[in-house]
Each structure stands twice: as C-alpha cells, then as structure tokens.
Amino acid sequence: MKLLAGLLCLLCAVSAYAAEIRVAAAADLLFAVREINADFERKSGHKVLLTLGSSGNFYAQIANGAPFEVFLSADVNYPRQLEERGFAVRGSTFVYGAGRIALWSSKVDVARGMQCLLDGSVGKIAIANPVHAPYGRAAVAALQHAKLYDRVKGRLVMGENISQAAQFVQSGAAEVGIIALSLALSEPMMKSGRHWVIPADTYPRMEQGAVLLKDAGPAARQYFESLRGEPAKKILQRYGFAS
Numbered sequence: 052m053k054l055l056a057g058l059l060c061l062l063c064a065v066s067a068y069a070a071e072i073r074v075a076a077a078a079d080l081l082f083a084v085r086e087i088n089a090d091f092e093r094k095s096g097h098k099v100l101l102t103l104g105s106s107g108n109f110y111a112q113i114a115n116g117a118p119f120e121v122f123l124s125a126d127v128n129y130p131r132q133l134e135e136r137g138f139a140v141r142g143s144t145f146v147y148g149a150g151r152i153a154l155w156s157s158k159v160d161v162a163r164g165m166q167c168l169l170d171g172s173v174g175k176i177a178i179a180n181p182v183h184a185p186y187g188r189a190a191v192a193a194l195q196h197a198k199l200y201d202r203v204k205g206r207l208v209m210g211e212n213i214s215q216a217a218q219f220v221q222s223g224a225a226e227v228g229i230i231a232l233s234l235a236l237s238e239p240m241m242k243s244g245r246h247w248v249i250p251a252d253t254y255p256r257m258e259q260g261a262v263l264l265k266d267a268g269p270a271a272r273q274y275f276e277s278l279r280g281e282p283a284k285k286i287l288q289r290y291g292f293a294s
Contacts, residue, residue, distance in 0.1 A: 070270035071098045073118055075109045077125035077259065078179075078214035079150055079186060079231035082238075083290040084123065087283045095277075097270045105212035107183025113138055113264065120264050120271035123278075125150055125213075126185040127260030134262060143263040147278060148292030150257040151232035152189050155220060157244035159227050164247055165197040168227060176206050177225035179213040185257055186213040190229035192254035220244075232291035251293070259292070 076084045081103055088099040102119070110129040113119055114136065122139070124130050127146055133139040154161040154168075161167055168176055181187030187209065194200035208224065210216030213231045220228030221243065235246035263275045277283060288294070 069096050069098065070268060071100050072120055072268075072271045072274050073100050073102075074121045074123070074271075074274070075102050075104070075113070075117070075119040076123040077106045077109075077185075078103045078212035079125055079233050079259075080123055081214050081234060083233055083286050083292070086286045087278070090282055090286075091274055091277050095270070095273060097274065099274065103212070103214060105179070105184045107185075108212075118266065120267040121261065121275050121278075122264060123147070123259070123261045125257060125259050127258045130260045130262030133264070138265055140263040140265060140267070143275070144260050145279065146258050146260050147283075148259055148287045148294065150186065150189070150259055151251060151291050151293060152186060152193060152229055152249045152254065153232045153235045153246040154227060154249065155217070155230050155235045155240060155244055155246045156227045157221070158223075161227065161245055161247040165193070165199060165249070168194075168199055168203050173226045174206065175208045175219075175225035175227075176203055177208050177210060177216040177219035177228035177230070179216045180209040180211060184210075184212050186216075186229075186231055189254040189257055193229065193249050196253040236289075236291050 092099060106124040106126050106129050109122060113133060122130060130144040134141055134144055159167055159173055178190040179187035181191050208219055210219055216228055217230045217234045219225045232248060234240060261278050
C-alpha cells in the first residue's frame with residue numbers, strides 16, 4: 052500500500068509539473084521547429100502545442116486575443132510591434148536567424164537560376180502571399196531585382212503562407228516555387244526535387260524573431276529560453292537560417 056501511495060504521489064507530481072505550451076510559428080519553421088520541440092519535450096516533460104501559419108495573420112490574431120504564449124515570426128518587426136502595443140513581455144524579442152529563399156521544382160531545371168521562370172514549360176509559379184507573408188514579399192523583391200516580375204506576375208499562384216506555397220509546387224499545381232530555403236532543405240523536398248538558392252543581396256534581409264507573449268506561463272518561459280540555446284541554434288543553422 053505504501054508503494055502504491057508513493058507511485059500515485061509521483062504520478063500526481065509529474066502531472067502537476069507537465070504543462071502545455073501554446074506556440075505560434077511561421078510556416079517556414081515547419082521542419083526545424085518540430086525538431087526543436089521534440090528535443091525540448093524530451094528534456095522538460097512539457098508538451099508544445101504548435102500552430103503554423105503566416106506571421107502577419109498571427110500578429111493580427113494575437114492582437115485580437117489569440118491565446119498563444121510564444122510567437123516565432125518570419126519578420127522580427129511583428130514581435131517588436133506586439134511589445135510596443137503591450138501584447139508581449141517588454142524586452143523579450145530576439146532575432147533567432149535570417150530567412151533565405153530558393154527556387155524549387157521537381158520538373159524544371161532550376162540550376163539555371165531565375166531565368167528558368169521564362170521557360171515555356173513553366174505555367175505557374177508558387178509564392179506566399181506578400182500581403183501578410185514575409186517570404187512572399189521577398190519573392191516579389193527578388194523577381195523585381197531580376198526584372199522578371201512584370202513578365203511573370205500573371206502566372207503567380209499565392210499560398211496563404213510559405214508552407215502552402217511549397218505544397219502547391221509539390222502537388223504539381225505550379226511548376227516552380229519560390230519558397231523558404233528551410234523547406235527546400237527538408238528531407239521530403241530534397242528527395243523529390245531540386246533547389247537553387249536565390250542570392251541574398253537580391254531581396255531585403257529577413258530577420259526573424261521570437262517574442263514571449265504577455266500571458267506566458269512558467270513552462271512557456273522555459274521553452275522561450277531554450278530557443279536561445281545551442282541545440283536550437285544548431286537545428287536552425289542546419290535548415291539554412293543565417294546568423
């Protein structure tokens with residue numbers, strides 16, 4: 052009986068300690084953040100409830116009361132604005148890396164660079180919606196730098212976020228995509244197609260930032276601090292996020 056009581060107390064203690072952490076993350080982090088979360092969950096015993104989407108949409112949702120505790124944005128300006136407006140902990144925003152973009156296709160020889168978009172075989176080009184997705188704005192800037200935007204804008208198909216844009220080109224709804232390098236470097240996309248890294252000097256630097264939101268609990272604070280650690284940094288670097 053004493054042993055059983057001890058086990059019950061232990062289970063209750065574990066249940067009381069374990070917490071669920073609500074995290075909103077930019078879609079370009081799809082593969083990287085899953086690895087980061089798995090490592091954190093294994094070490095902490097907490098559970099990360101992850102929602103992926105466009106940074107601009109998350110910004111609007113958080114400002115309207117969405118119950119997230121940590122926000123990882125593809126544009127550091129969104130976390131900074133949340134701080135200024137009182138929706139996040141003052142001084143908590145930090146840059147975790149810079150995003151890069153790449154051409155990706157399973158059908159077209161993207162090794163020739165941006166000029167491949169003029170090929171007759173390219174019907175549709177997938178990008179993220181530039182209205183609320185930083186990767187969409189970067190894609191438009193790169194196209195304009197290459198003096199191709201006006202020539203291809205009628206063939207652009209826009210995903211709600213960069214992950215959906217990648218799905219469009221993976222599924223064949225578009226022949227080529229301008230997607231996050233972090234997605235192009237993932238195992239599924241490396242196996243099914245080829246990518247070409249778009250030069251970083253052809254679009255504005257995409258500094259990405261994390262912020263601790265005002266209703267974050269102790270477990271969320273622990274998770275937030277883990278994002279600054281070496282294990283998380285190494286995962287982000289492996290997925291092409293520049294320092």
